[in-house]
Amino acid sequence: MSLLGVVYTVEQSDLGTTCGYCSSSGQRSAQASSFHDAELVTSYLKCEGYQAMIDRGWRRCGTLCYRPDMKRTCCPQYTIKLDALEFRASASQRKLLNRWNRFVLHGDASGDALGHKKGAKPKHAKKGAPEHSLIESIHAPEKHVLGEEHSAHEFEVTLEPSSYTLEKYQLFEAYQASIHKDSSYPSSFKRFLVETPLVTNPIPYGPTPPEHLPKAYGSYHQLYRLDGKLIAMSVLDILPSCVSSVYFVYDPAFDKHSLGKMSALREVSLAKEIHDAGVDDHRYLYLGYYVHTCPKMLYKGEYSPSYLLDPEEYTWHPLPECKKGLDKARYACFAHPEHSSQTPAPQRATIPEVPLSVLQSLHIIVDEDGESRIESFSNLQWSDEAEVKKSLSTLAYSLGFDLAKRMAYVINE
Ligand SMILES: [Zn+2]
Structure with a gap:
């Protein structure tokens, strides 16, 4: 059995952060606070x-991984996934896509100031076309598909391993300033959207996968270029059973094109393309967290069929069914509706100590005289054993015992 990761345990803070979903900035109160029930840093x-972690409600921000404390947080965040094989674009999603394609091909964006000339009926916008053509529509306006064919704009989308460039940072800076009224720094951009703990390994395709598909699982930047200029960037993790969307930034000048909504169509197509190239297990797009009370998040529910992760059993439930539960209770447990509750829990739930058999099978990394070795918990002397046990217990319950046993832990006493 090989190890899946190295965890640097982090201090658990019992202080919440201001909830970005329901409270105005700078205001923190017990009623509008967000809490994590577990956090870890990994390199x-x-x-x-990581696939196993997101299937237990975890999410990463750079190299920090965290899990919301669903019972305690004012706006619980549910992991949402979309089935890429069953996905059917809605009429309005197709309209967006067709409008973008028309803009690229003919410079026509329905009166858009960015349009250059009014084009004839576009040959790529297929009204009422069968669903398999979604992938075709996605790629239709791209430079490599058009080849010599004339288009009003040159549009290119490329996928590359996540890395820092000034061009990407400047896009992020413009996006933060305009959309979030926030200042940014290269260091925060790197920490948040470039750094990743994910190690790459080859995707097991069948023979001759399409050239534009990624070769390995890992963290990527998908770059959208119009006439050579970077206009949007999607931060994606490509994992064994899904494409996981981390973040999306775009040039505010393109606000009216709803590039964020279009990026989800492109990403769901990518998941299906990877599947269709011979990777049977790969079939979902994870859109991060769904927050029922946050209007900005509701678009995530517009892609169907989607499922939410149950916060107690880690089973998946169809979104329409979940919405009914979330209309009734702030915290909804879909597997055990009787556990749902309206008021946030006043404090962190008490974590039971992990059984000794589990504790003994955890891998602890010990550094001695410049050499690292792996030891079992019980072979080691601890100056504060209770504290170490508590932190390992928190991680073991939030990762699940099977996954916890396949990680190695660095413990700084
Ligand atoms: Zn909130």
């Missing part, structure tokens, strides 16, 4: 391990 995580 080495196999994609298989």
Whole structure:
């Protein structure tokens, strides 16, 4: 059995942060606070391990991984996934896509100031076309598909391993300033959207996968260029059973094109393309967290069929069914509706100590005289054993015992 990751345990803070979903900035109160029930920092995580983590409600921000404390947080965040094989674009999603394609091909964006000339009926916008043509529509306006064919704009989308460039940072800076009224720094951009703990490994395609598909699982930047200029960037993790959307930034000048909504169509197509190239297990797009009370998040529910992760059993439930539960209770447990509750829990739930058999099978990394070795918990002397046990217990319950046993822990006493 090989190890899936190295965990640097982090201090658990019992202070919440201001909830970005329901409270105005700078205001923190017990009623509008967001809490994590577990956090860890990792610099080495196999994609298989991270897939297992997101299937238990975890999410990463750079190298920090966290899990919301659903019972305590004012606006619980549910992991949402979309089935890429069953996905059917809605009429309005197709309209967006067709409008963008028309803009690229003919410079016509329905009176858009950015349009250059009014084009004839576009040959790529297929009204009422069968669903399999979604992938075709997505790629239709791209430079490599058009080849020599004339178009009003040159549009290119490329996928590359996540890395820092000034061009990407400047896009992020413009996006933050205009959309979030926030200042930014290269260091925060790197920490948040470039750094990743994910180690790459080859995607097991069948023979001759399409050239534009990624070769390995890992963290990527998908770059959208119009006439050579970077206009949007999607931060994606490509994992064994899904494409996981981390973040999306775009040039505010393109606000009216709803590039964020279009990026989800492109990403769901990518998941299907990877599946269709011979990777049977790969079939979902994870759109991060769904927050029922947050209007900005509701677009995530417009992609169907989607499922939410149950916060107690980690089973998946169809979104329409979940919405009914969330209309009735702030915290909804879909597997055990009787556990749902309206008021946030006043404090963190008490974590039971992990059984000794589990504790003994956890891998602890010990550094001695410049050499690292792996030891079992019980072979080691601890100056504060209770504290170490508490922190390992929190991680073991939030990761699940099977996954916890496949990680190695660095413990700084
Ligand atoms: Zn809130």
